[in-house]
Amino acid sequence: MKAEDCSIARTPSAARPGKYLTFVLGGESYGIGILQVREIIRPTAITPVPQMPPHIQGVINLRGKIIPVLDLRARFGLAAPAANDRSCIVVVQVKTTESPGALTGLLVDAVDEVINLADKDIEATPEFGRRLDTRHLLGVAKVGATVKILLDLDRILGEETQAQV
Amino acid sequence: MSSTPQDAETPIVLNLASDGELLKEYVIESREHLNNIEQGVLLLEEHPGDADTLHSVFRSFHTFKGGAGFLNLVPINQLAHGLESLLDLARLRKLTLDGERIGLILRGRDTLKQFIDQIDAQLTGAAPPAPIMIPTGDFSRQILAAMTSEPNLASASQTPEPTAAAASSAGATVKVETTKLDSLVDMVGELVIAQSLVAQDLNSQAAANPQFVRNLAQMARVTRELQRVSLSLRMVPIRGVFQKMARAVHDLAARQDKQVQLLTEGDETELDRNLVEELADPLLHMIRNAVDHGIESAEARAAHGKPRAGVIHLRASHKGGGIVVELQDDGQGLDKERILAKAIEKGLAAPGAKLSDEEIFHFIFAAGFSTAREVTDLSGRGVGMDVVRRNIERLRGRVEVSSAPGQGTLFKMVLPLTLAIIDGLVVTVGGERYIIPTLLVRESFRPRAEMISTLQGRGELVNLRGRLIPMLRLGEQFGVKPAAGTPAEGIIVVVQTGAALKGLLVDGLSHRQEVVIKNVGELIRQRNASIAGAAILGDGRVGLIIDVNALDGLPVPHLAKPVNN
Numbered sequence: 001m002k003a004e005d006c007s008i009a010r011t012p013s014a015a016r017p018g019k020y021l022t023f024v025l026g027g028e029s030y031g032i033g034i035l036q037v038r039e040i041i042r043p044t045a046i047t048p049v050p051q052m053p054p055h056i057q058g059v060i061n062l063r064g065k066i067i068p069v070l071d072l073r074a075r076f077g078l079a080a081p082a083a084n085d086r087s088c089i090v091v092v093q094v095k096t097t098e099s100p101g102a103l104t105g106l107l108v109d110a111v112d113e114v115i116n117l118a119d120k121d122i123e124a125t126p127e128f129g130r131r132l133d134t135r136h137l138l139g140v141a142k143v144g145a146t147v148k149i150l151l152d153l154d155r156i157l158g159e160e161t162q163a164q165v
Numbered sequence: 166m167s168s169t170p171q172d173a174e175t176p177i178v179l180n181l182a183s184d185g186e187l188l189k190e191y192v193i194e195s196r197e198h199l200n201n202i203e204q205g206v207l208l209l210e211e212h213p214g215d216a217d218t219l220h221s222v223f224r225s226f227h228t229f230k231g232g233a234g235f236l237n238l239v240p241i242n243q244l245a246h247g248l249e250s251l252l253d254l255a256r257l258r259k260l261t262l263d264g265e266r267i268g269l270i271l272r273g274r275d276t277l278k279q280f281i282d283q284i285d286a287q288l289t290g291a292a293p294p295a296p297i298m299i300p301t302g303d304f305s306r307q308i309l310a311a312m313t314s315e316p317n318l319a320s321a322s323q324t325p326e327p328t329a330a331a332a333s334s335a336g337a338t339v340k341v342e343t344t345k346l347d348s349l350v351d352m353v354g355e356l357v358i359a360q361s362l363v364a365q366d367l368n369s370q371a372a373a374n375p376q377f378v379r380n381l382a383q384m385a386r387v388t389r390e391l392q393r394v395s396l397s398l399r400m401v402p403i404r405g406v407f408q409k410m411a412r413a414v415h416d417l418a419a420r421q422d423k424q425v426q427l428l429t430e431g432d433e434t435e436l437d438r439n440l441v442e443e444l445a446d447p448l449l450h451m452i453r454n455a456v457d458h459g460i461e462s463a464e465a466r467a468a469h470g471k472p473r474a475g476v477i478h479l480r481a482s483h484k485g486g487g488i489v490v491e492l493q494d495d496g497q498g499l500d501k502e503r504i505l506a507k508a509i510e511k512g513l514a515a516p517g518a519k520l521s522d523e524e525i526f527h528f529i530f531a532a533g534f535s536t537a538r539e540v541t542d543l544s545g546r547g548v549g550m551d552v553v554r555r556n557i558e559r560l561r562g563r564v565e566v567s568s569a570p571g572q573g574t575l576f577k578m579v580l581p582l583t584l585a586i587i588d589g590l591v592v593t594v595g596g597e598r599y600i601i602p603t604l605l606v607r608e609s610f611r612p613r614a615e616m617i618s619t620l621q622g623r624g625e626l627v628n629l630r631g632r633l634i635p636m637l638r639l640g641e642q643f644g645v646k647p648a649a650g651t652p653a654e655g656i657i658v659v660v661q662t663g664a665a666l667k668g669l670l671v672d673g674l675s676h677r678q679e680v681v682i683k684n685v686g687e688l689i690r691q692r693n694a695s696i697a698g699a700a701i702l703g704d705g706r707v708g709l710i711i712d713v714n715a716l717d718g719l720p721v722p723h724l725a726k727p728v729n730n
Contacts, residue, residue: 045705045706047597047699047706047707047708047709048597049685049689049696049709050642050643050644050645050693050695050709051643051644051693051695052689052692052693056689058707059689059707060707061701061705061706061707064354064358064683064701066684066685066707068685068686068688068689102686102688104688160688
């Protein structure tokens with residue numbers, strides 16, 4: 001069965017088929033391309049940095065490297081639930097203007113699993129209203145009965161470093 | 166072999182695909198030879214007959230020529246050959262190197278450098294591949310003329326020494342890519358941290374095992390030694406920069422028609438390779454100023470009863486974990502009145518303000534500040550000294566100036582030994598720890614309540630032995646609630662920023678620590694310019710390094726700040 005056959009009014013999505021790491025953030029399930037994920041670590045002591053916006057939590061020591069940690073919940077304006085013992089820091093590596101691979105930590109509520117998405121699973125971002133800024137989404141993926149929101153990390157992190165210049 | 170001047174100039178066409186690697190090595194080697202030649206020739210200017218220097222310069226030209234011949238870089242080969250022959254005659258005492266010939270050799274060396282620069286540009290892709298064309302025919306003729314002007318040229322054609330002689334002078338050294346060296350230093354830094362983490366994590370059971378404790382102590386010793394050695398790999402003598410300055414003084418003095426002598430001290434002083442490179446520009450600025458404005462013309466000097474030739478001293482020495490570079494001229498000195506007048510005119514100082522000499526002299530480091538009456542092609546546009554100050558501050562150092570009318574000016578730069586590691590003072594505010602570079606810390610003390618005064622709308626001042634210095638509450642700056650309720654419960658750390666002092670109010674001093682400086686990344690730096698970097702503290706957590714120069718009166722959260730460099 002060809003991909004085109006299964007959807008009637010589907011707009012193309014920027015998301016590519018492949019493996020995605022899914023995680024939970026404020027009750028919703030999100031996915032990021034597995035190739036951008038370097039590792040997943042337990043929450044460690046975060047050193048707060050003065051004069052940062054709320055979504056920049058601070059910096060951590062990742063085996064000798066200093067990397068910033070972002071709180072995506074604050075970034076997307078979601079309510080902040082109490083930290084639980086499933087919280088993790090997902091370390092991602094994304095191209096920025098500074099270097100081809102600056103590491104960044106993303107604070108998430110829980111890491112789910114790695115899923116394999118085929119082209120037919122991915123759809124363009126529907127209108128979310130004001131709940132989410134859809135510019136930062138690659139698309140959505142339907143996996144069984146659940147919906148995973150696919151994040152455009154290049155864009156999210158790219159804006160972090162460019163917004164201020 | 167005689168060097169026939171080529172009337173038709175041969176352009177150099179590089180074969181980057183097949184000769185790329187060889188050319189790269191040739192460029193690196195050539196730069197060393199060019200430096201050696203320059204330094205040697207300047208020495209020869211003073212001691213024309215010095216056999217060792219003559220040999221060394223001759224060998225450099227010879228190796229230069231050999232490589233060019235091998236790579237088929239015809240014009241380089243010919244020019245180097247001509248200069249080599251000239252040196253050879255001097256070496257065999259068949260002619261003497263007078264001023265004219267010295268100038269010729271220097272210009273020849275500059276032409277060779279142009280070739281090398283262009284080859285380098287094409288190798289690195291900075292310039293598109295194209296035939297390199299620099300006229301050398303005139304030069305070859307001049308060189309020939311310089312050689313034939315001496316009567317006894319008959320036996321000019323000498324068989325050059327075998328290249329082995331040149332190779333042997335290189336000694337047992339290995340060329341290593343600097344990135345490899347940097348990553349080695351980084352990794353050793355990690356090792357030191359890992360080692361101290363293990364040592365701190367000792368539980369009572371392990372601590373009771375004497376063998377284990379001994380092994381751990383041994384490991385600590387080895388790690389420290391390893392760190393010392395790996396850091397010393399990056400250390401190079403400051404001589405290279407001083408040599409550049411010698412050339413600059415030579416050229417500048419000639420152009421200004423002044424007599425200037427450069428005396429250097431402490432050429433052997435070692436410092437970080439990166440620092441050496443960064444130091445060259447600011448030093449050059451200051452040397453230019455010294456020759457252009459500082460040293461008077463020979464007539465003016467004679468009229469003031471000074472020796473006709475001006476002297477510039479360039480000194481380097483180690484001091485207290487840092488390095489001190491001093492540049493002193495015996496010229497006319499800074500004009501205090503004019504600087505003050507200019508500062509008032511520019512609104513930098515209030516009219517009638519009582520300022521110390523040091524404070525007045527420091528105005529020359531303000532942006533766009535120049536008291537030069539006329540702009541020359543060398544200096545006087547007022548863009549020099551503020552750049553110098555910023556460069557030095559970027560290297561986490563500071564620059565001081567003192568001057569006496571008619572006796573000269575002294576610039577003193579205090580720099581850290583390396584850019585990779587700083588000696589930091591760890592201070593606490595609330596639950597947070599921050600690192601202040603110890604080099605910038607003047608003193609620290611617990612203030613009494615009556616030492617603090619508030620200036621309406623202009624912040625707080627602390628009276629330090631009669632001197633009022635601005636006080637910044639670090640907790641307030643950084644949005645951290647301090648543990649100390651009043652300044653009298655905290656500690657004031659006095660730091661040097663430019664000529665001014667600042668008092669930083671913190672809760673307490675934790676300890677001093679040598680830390681490996683890490684980049685905090687663009688994400689953080691763009692939003693807070695007062696964070697110079699970060700370091701990993703003994704417990705593995707991150708401590709932020711404060712850039713005291715960027716700390717200002719009021720916190721400005723989330724405002725777009727210009728990003729330096």
